[in-house]
Each structure stands twice: as C-alpha cells, then as structure tokens.
Amino acid sequence: MSSPPNPHPESVERPPLGQRLFDNVFLLLGLGLLIMFVVYTGWGVWELLTMPKATLP
Numbered sequence: 001m002s003s004p005p006n007p008h009p010e011s012v013e014r015p016p017l018g019q020r021l022f023d024n025v026f027l028l029l030g031l032g033l034l035i036m037f038v039v040y041t042g043w044g045v046w047e048l049l050t051m052p053k054a055t056l057p
Contacts (some may be wrong), residue, residue, distance in 0.1 A: 014020075021027060 015023075
C-alpha cells in the first residue's frame with residue numbers, strides 16, 4: 001500500500017534571486033534614489049572641479 005502524497009513538501013522551491021530583488025518595491029525605490037543621488041552629486045562635484053578660474057575685473 002502506498003502512502004498519500006505529502007501536502008507540504010519539505011523542498012519548497014524558492015524564486016531566483018533576481019526575481020526576489022525585483023519584487024521588492026522598497027529596495028528598488030532605495031536603489032533608484034541612491035543611484036540618482038550619487039550620479040548627480042558626482043556630476044556636480046566634477047563640474048565644480050573642472051570649472052575654469054574666473055577672471056576678476
């Protein structure tokens with residue numbers, strides 16, 4: 001006599017890491033804000049450092 005199928009298998013398949021990351025809305029929001037902050041801050045610092053010296057009258 002065979003045993004009935006187990007309704008709760010012990011080896012539950014987890015979604016791949018990429019899918020879990022893209023499903024996390026708050027992680028995506030934080031990454032978007034962080035990337036934009038770093039890019040625009042870096043761009044501003046680069047512009048300030050490469051700006052030529054002003055000539056005074």
